[in-house]
Amino acid sequence: MRLGDLVAALDLTLDTGESVEVTGVTHQADWARPGDAFVAIRGARVDGHSFIGQAVERGAVAVLGEGLPEGMDCPVPYVVVPAARAALADAAAELAGHPSRTFPVLGITGTDGKTTTSCLARHLLRHAGRRTGLLSTVGYELPDGVLRQPPTHFTTPEAPQVQQILAEQVAAGAEAVVVESSSHALALDRVRAVDFDVAVWTNLTGEHLDFHGSMEGYFADKAKLVQRAPFAVLNADDPWTEQLVSMATSHTTYSADGADADWTASDVVEGPDDLRFTVDTPDGAAEAVLPMIGRFNVANALAAMAGVHALGVDVPTLIAGLATFAGVPGRMEMVERAEGEPRVIVDFAHTAPSLDKALATVRVTTAGRLWVVLGSAGGPRDPSKRAPLGEVATAMADVAVFTEEDHRDTPLQEILDEMERGAREAGRDNYVSIGDRREAIAYAVGGADPADTIVLAGKGPEETLERDTETIPWDELSEARRALQVRREALAADSADS
Numbered sequence: 001m002r003l004g005d006l007v008a009a010l011d012l013t014l015d016t017g018e019s020v021e022v023t024g025v026t027h028q029a030d031w032a033r034p035g036d037a038f039v040a041i042r043g044a045r046v047d048g049h050s051f052i053g054q055a056v057e058r059g060a061v062a063v064l065g066e067g068l069p070e071g072m073d074c075p076v077p078y079v080v081v082p083a084a085r086a087a088l089a090d091a092a093a094e095l096a097g098h099p100s101r102t103f104p105v106l107g108i109t110g111t112d113g114k115t116t117t118s119c120l121a122r123h124l125l126r127h128a129g130r131r132t133g134l135l136s137t138v139g140y141e142l143p144d145g146v147l148r149q150p151p152t153h154f155t156t157p158e159a160p161q162v163q164q165i166l167a168e169q170v171a172a173g174a175e176a177v178v179v180e181s182s183s184h185a186l187a188l189d190r191v192r193a194v195d196f197d198v199a200v201w202t203n204l205t206g207e208h209l210d211f212h213g214s215m216e217g218y219f220a221d222k223a224k225l226v227q228r229a230p231f232a233v234l235n236a237d238d239p240w241t242e243q244l245v246s247m248a249t250s251h252t253t254y255s256a257d258g259a260d261a262d263w264t265a266s267d268v269v270e271g272p273d274d275l276r277f278t279v280d281t282p283d284g285a286a287e288a289v290l291p292m293i294g295r296f297n298v299a300n301a302l303a304a305m306a307g308v309h310a311l312g313v314d315v316p317t318l319i320a321g322l323a324t325f326a327g328v329p330g331r332m333e334m335v336e337r338a339e340g341e342p343r344v345i346v347d348f349a350h351t352a353p354s355l356d357k358a359l360a361t362v363r364v365t366t367a368g369r370l371w372v373v374l375g376s377a378g379g380p381r382d383p384s385k386r387a388p389l390g391e392v393a394t395a396m397a398d399v400a401v402f403t404e405e406d407h408r409d410t411p412l413q414e415i416l417d418e419m420e421r422g423a424r425e426a427g428r429d430n431y432v433s434i435g436d437r438r439e440a441i442a443y444a445v446g447g448a449d450p451a452d453t454i455v456l457a458g459k460g461p462e463e464t465l466e467r468d469t470e471t472i473p474w475d476e477l478s479e480a481r482r483a484l485q486v487r488r489e490a491l492a493a494d495s496a497d498s
């Protein structure tokens with residue numbers, strides 16, 4: 001596409017370089033390919049303008065930015081844009097041919113439950129016979145169902161990757177795409193040029209406040225999804241929904257907690273390996289079985305059902321689809337165990353509110369003691385989460401084992417101290433800190449009785465553990481299996497001795 005045409009499509013003007021051919025766009029100089037436009041973003045850490053030389057050396061043919069710094073020359077045409085991230089998103093969509101206009105797009109946001117709800121929605125659409133794609137924390141799937149990993153690990157990558165994945169969905173014949181949209185993505189315009197048809201809201205609790213500044217800022221960023229889509233699915237149990245209702249063009253509501261809503265669940269029975277409930281919908285009532293544990297998954301199921309219903313799938317098909325959902329790796333995932341062994345669950349809860357809900361729901365089907373093994377991330381991650389996690393863990397479990405969880409360059413002891421402080425200040429001492437995560441898991445699994453449940457929280461399906469400056473391979477499920485095996489051997493040795 002000619003630079004002149006690209007600039008005109010973005011409603012901008014150009015001094016020189018009208019006929020330069022642009023074939024792609026990037027914000028990251030060392031990813032630039034010949035023919036790319038480089039968007040120089042003034043970031044929170046560095047100014048992208050300082051990488052113009054590198055981008056041009058790699059073949060960038062134009063630069064878009066909010067203004068060249070004094071005294072800096074640009075060897076290729078420079079286009080002044082009012083907002084660099086918006087320009088990145090708009091240019092990426094233009095160059096990709098606006099793929100999201102080809103199929104309905106279901107966007108999902110919220111603090112907790114985004115990935116589960118996204119995977120559920122993708123499953124329900126496929127069950128209804130729609131060729132469906134997915135972009136989510138777990139990776140992205142074309143309609144063939146094969147999970148692929150984008151080159152960088154994001155819930156929602158930067159706009160050029162989002163648009164490229166959507167273009168791949170078009171090429172693969174997608175008839176619908178589910179896009180999990182993080183608050184960072186909404187704040188940083190990564191999904192600005194995605195044409196959402198339905199926005200699904202799970203909930204909003206305190207997270208990422210270091211980035212968004214305040215709960216109001218966090219809300220405002222997430223609310224963009226609801227403002228952008230013509231139809232919204234809102235959670236009547238979430239206090240922020242009152243404000244969202246006035247921002248939505250049109251909407252439906254759901255409630256798993258007895259609020260007045262269009263989609264509700266009642267008579268919820270939490271079994272050891274499934275959830276059963278009555279769903280009331282605008283099209284009548286039905287009995288649902290969802291092969292997942294975790295009461296909050298009832299809310300996720302309602303959100304997914306209402307979102308997919310808005311795309312034209314009827315209630316009986318939705319109910320039949322729920323019953324065949326295989327779950328989401330690392331989210332309330334049960335580790336296989338032998339008769340007489342404690343139940344071990346791998347879960348991704350890493351905020352105090354989601355941990356609270358995870359432990360409360362597991363407690364319902366635990367006859368013995370409830371254990372939790374958890375840490376809190378360091379590095380650039382929000383430090384204000386740590387004490388509340390310690391408080392919730394000790395309030396909800398019988399024994400809490402504090403350990404490492406991607407502490408990065410933050411001293412691990414600093415994080416453990418904060419978690420312990422949260423517990424102590426709430427008057428509790430039912431915790432122990434064991435820095436090495438493998439040892440912490442072995443301690444809990446080794447100490448548990450057959451009627452006990454151990455929740456391994458926070459790592460879920462992640463494949464690495466970031467320890468100081470090291471990134472080591474990690475697989476929480478294998479660690480759980482290993483700990484069960486060690487327990488088995490220890491018990492066998494004990495009985496041989498006696």
Ligand SMILES: CC(=O)N[C@H]1[C@@H](OP(=O)(O)OP(=O)(O)OC[C@H]2O[C@@H](n3ccc(=O)[nH]c3=O)[C@H](O)[C@@H]2O)O[C@H](CO)[C@@H](O)[C@@H]1O[C@H](C)C(=O)N[C@@H](C)C(=O)N[C@H](CCC(=O)O)C(=O)O
Nearest residue numbers: 027028029041043044045046047048051154155156182184
């Ligand atoms: C907090 C956050 O999201 N930051 C994002 C933001 O970084 P920034 O503003 O600090 O950018 P910067 O490092 O100052 O760089 C400025 C510009 O120079 C460019 N640059 C920079 C260095 C270089 O060598 N070459 C170069 O071209 C950068 O691409 C950027 O365009 O813009 C960058 C690209 O423009 C993103 O890569 C970066 O994501 C960082 C790496 C990140 O870790 N983000 C996480 C927190 C995130 O987005 N997570 C959410 C999920 C959160 C959740 O729900 O758990 C997600 O969607 O994955």
Ligand SMILES: Nc1ncnc2c1ncn2[C@@H]1O[C@H](COP(=O)(O)OP(=O)(O)OP(=O)(O)O)[C@@H](O)[C@H]1O
Nearest residue numbers: 111112113114115116137296331347348349354358
């Ligand atoms: N609706 C919900 N409300 C509260 N907690 C939930 C809900 N759904 C899931 N959780 C908890 O949050 C954890 C993460 O779930 P999920 O991955 O679906 O959420 P997410 O919003 O995608 O999280 P993240 O953005 O951190 O990946 C689960 O393991 C579970 O413990």
